[in-house]
Amino acid sequence: MSTKPVQAAPRWRRKSTVVFGTVLLGAAAFGTTTRTWLDVVLPQAAVNTPDIAVAGSEAATAVTAFAVVAVAAALAASIAGKVARWIIAAVLLVAGIGVAYASWAVIQDPAQGAAGAVGKAIGVGGSAGAEVTVTAMPYLAAAAGVLIVLAGVWLAAASRSWPVSRRYAAQPATGAAVKGESTEPPIDEIDSWDRLTKGEDPTNYR
Structure with missing residues (x-):
């Protein structure tokens, strides 16, 4: 009796592809927070060094936290059971939304994102009189957040065919x-x- 060969799952549905891809997205979101998000120019009379580079980890601390959650959730999906994978998919949705929302908040109100750094520089809270310029990093972080949300959907769809180890x-x-x-x-x-x-x-x- 002849048997049909077992066909391999499409690459997009493989566990290694989904987990690795999601980890990369979380790492990308985290990586943006180590770069400069805001360039601040303070009034010349305020300090001797008027230029400040504000990193994403300072402008939007929530992005760092949500990115770490996304990476941890993706790694956990590699050993999780069917029910746990749905929970992890929901966690990825929340983490992605958190990354995108926090990044967009900085884009919409860069002065608020720079307020903490300005306060440390001049000893006064707020960023009144400062000129704040947004770099490309918050936009990349927001895009990574959206992709993490899609990765949660991807995980939920692809993991339905994963065998239990x-x-x-x-x-x-x-x-x-x-x-x-x-x-x-x-x-x-x-x-x-x-x-x-x-x-x-x-x-x-x-």
Whole structure:
């Protein structure tokens, strides 16, 4: 009897592609926060050095936090079960919206984003009288946020066909010990994750 060869899943639906792509998006959003978002020119009479470069991590601290969440969620998706993947997809949606919203807020009101840096420079809160210029970084971060939202949808759609890894699957419960053989309790995905975080092999029950 002939059997049909098993066709490989399309590349866009493969776990490695989805996880790696989403991690890249989160890392890209995080990377923008290490660059200059705002160029500030203070009044000449205010300080000796009137030019200030405000990094994204200072102009929009929420972007950094949401980007880290996105990366962590993408990595967790590689070992998560079916239900957990839906939760992770929802987390990615929230993280993406957070990145996009916080970035757009700086674009819309750069003076507010620069207020903290200006206050440190001149010792007075606010950025009145300062000339603030927005660089390309907030726009790139906002675009990365939108893509992270789409990655959440991508994960939800693609992961429906992902098989559950046998390594982390729950083991069936056994009856009473037979001929001196000990029975092993079933382990679920949360137990597997706990074992991994402790550096243990989740398949070793002894």
